Amino acid sequence: MKTQPSTPNRPHxxxxxxxxAGIGPEVILKALADPAIAQNCQITLVGSRKLLQGCYQQLKSQTAIADPEAFPILDIDLNQEAIALGTGNAASGGASFAYMQExxxxxxxxxxxxxxxxxxxxxCWKxxxxxxxxxxxxxAESAQIKRFGMLFVAKSPHSHWTLRTLLATTHIPLRQVPDALTPELLTWKLDLLIECLRQDFGIETPRIAISGLNPHSGENGQLGTEEKDWLIPWIKQQQNIHPQAIIDGPIPPDTLWVKPGQAWFGTATNAHDAYLALYHDQGLIPVKLMAFxxxxxxxxxxxxxxxxxxxxxxxxxxxxxxxxxASMKSALWLAAELGSQRMIGGESKTLQSK
Ligand SMILES: NC(=O)c1ccc[n+]([C@@H]2O[C@H](COP(=O)([O-])OP(=O)(O)OC[C@H]3O[C@@H](n4cnc5c(N)ncnc54)[C@H](O)[C@@H]3O)[C@@H](O)[C@H]2O)c1
Ligand SMILES: N[C@H](C(=O)O)[C@H](O)COP(=O)(O)O
Incomplete structure (x- = not known):
């Protein structure tokens, strides 16, 4: 399949x-039923044409869904017979891996x-x-990048405030978290976050809140010593290293989320621009509770x-x-928005009919 060149400020x-076997094809075609998305970017679907057509034929009478043939499709058809909707297996894992590789x-x-x-x-990948x-x-491996981060971005429909949560550690067992957390790891995660807030979100002087690890951030060593031993001194050091950023913490992990919760519903205006959570569920329970x-x-x-x-x-x-x-639609919007910003050299550009 020949790909079309990107047009100015309309990222591909x-x-x-x-x-x-999951809901991916369904949420993609449902999201693309909104014509405003394709006005702001070009879309190429990567996966099985047969699967997309099957999804469209099955759902078109009951819901608003895009015809996949309205978009270029990079067709990758692999062992279709071994795939059953609702049952992920090696065949479905192999297919989704191949889509990503392409x-x-x-x-x-x-x-x-x-x-x-x-x-x-x-x-299924395993x-x-x-x-x-x-x-x-x-x-990250394919791009030969060693320093990368998992950032969750959600815009509140109530207040239009944006919640941004970076996870310092991600898919590791909870038992391994305290050992994985080191000043070195947090230093480059924080550097990456500050750079991203400036480059992609246009926030020159970001306010960032960093979570503690233990209940009440360790209660001065009584409930855990990581904060006292290295997290508090490390945060003080980072405040000096980044005079153009405001870095608060460690904030006790439960109360950390009170302000963003209020900002989400429009009852607080002074929440931080981003939150650094120390492990997967510390960050993603509040994110998914507020903004699944x-x-x-x-x-x-x-x-x-x-x-x-x-x-x-x-x-x-x-x-x-x-x-x-809705979450897939937000993912498409954000990719289009960040893509068009990078194409015009970082200047902010508001998308049409968002
Ligand atoms: N972006 C990703 O690739 C991604 C993200 C999260 C989880 N996962 C993977 O997905 C698999 C299943 O994970 P899980 O069961 O923890 O989470 P899940 O998000 O798949 O499902 C959790 C619950 O939410 C419901 N749900 C999820 N998305 C929905 C939607 N769009 N509309 C309506 N209901 C929806 C499900 O029916 C289920 O009851 C795991 O293998 C996990 O690793 C992948
Ligand atoms: N931790 C993410 C979440 O819970 O939403 C998700 O599993 C990310 O997985 P990927 O690395 O496949 O994006």
Missing amino acids: LAVTLGDP AIARTLAGDYQAIVTGPIAKT AAGHPYPGQTELL DKAVNTTIGLPFIRTSPDHGTAFDIAGQGIADC
């Missing part, structure tokens, strides 16, 4: 279908400015012989833009036509 997005290779070759990924199941912790790590239907998983530090919905494959509802496409 490669949209991978995710696990073909999208990444073409993006690195310059065909696309961004990759928007449908959800995959890590167990069953197919690809034991990556997630798509994030495959993207809005949040976008963004990989920062890559040479291209990557966004994804915050939800997973939802095998339990695949094929029923009831999957909510």
Whole structure:
């Protein structure tokens, strides 16, 4: 398939279908039923044409859904017979991995400015012989990037305030978290976050809140010593290193989320521009509680833009036509917005009809 060149300020997005047994194809076609998205970017679908057509035929009578033939399709048809909606397996994992590989290779070759990924199941990748912790790590490895981050971005429909949460550690067992957290790790995660807030979100003097690890941030060593031993001195050091940023913390991990919760519902105006959570569920429980239907998983530090919905494959509802496409829509919007900003050299550009 020949790819079209990107037109000025209208970035070209490669949209991978995710696990073909999950809700990825459904939420992508539902999101693309909104014509405003394609006004602001070019879309190429990466995955099985047959699967997309099947999804469209099955759901077109019951819901607003885009005809996949309205978009270029990079057709990758792999062992279709072994794939059953709602049951992820090695075949579905192998297919979603192949979609990603193709999208990444073409993006690195310059065909696309961004990759928007449908959800995959890590167990299915493992069953197919690809034991990556997630798509994030495959993207970073393929781009030969060692320093990258998982940032969740969600715009409140109530107040229009934006919640940004970076996870310092991601897909590791909880038991390993305290050992994985080091001043070195947090230093480059914070550097990456500050750079991203400036470059992609136009926030020159970002206010960042950093979570503690232990209950009440250790209560002066009584409930855990990481804060006293190194986190508090490290934060003081970072405040000196980054005079153009305001860095607060460690804030006790429970109360950290009170202000963003209020800002989300419009009852506080002084929440931080970004939050650095120390582990996966410390950051993602509040994000998904507030914004499961809005949040976008963004990989920062890559040479291209990557966004994804915050939800997973939802095998339990695949094929029923009831999957909510709002998070996928937000992922497409954010990729288009960040892509067009980078194309015009970092100047902010508001998208049409958002
Ligand atoms: N972007 C990604 O690739 C991504 C993100 C999160 C989880 N995952 C993976 O997905 C798999 C399943 O994870 P899980 O069960 O923890 O989370 P999940 O998000 O797939 O499902 C959690 C619950 O939310 C519901 N749900 C999810 N998305 C929905 C939508 N758009 N509309 C309506 N209901 C929705 C599901 O039906 C389920 O009840 C795992 O393998 C996980 O690693 C992938
Ligand atoms: N931790 C993410 C979430 O819960 O939404 C998700 O699993 C990310 O996975 P990828 O690395 O595949 O984007």
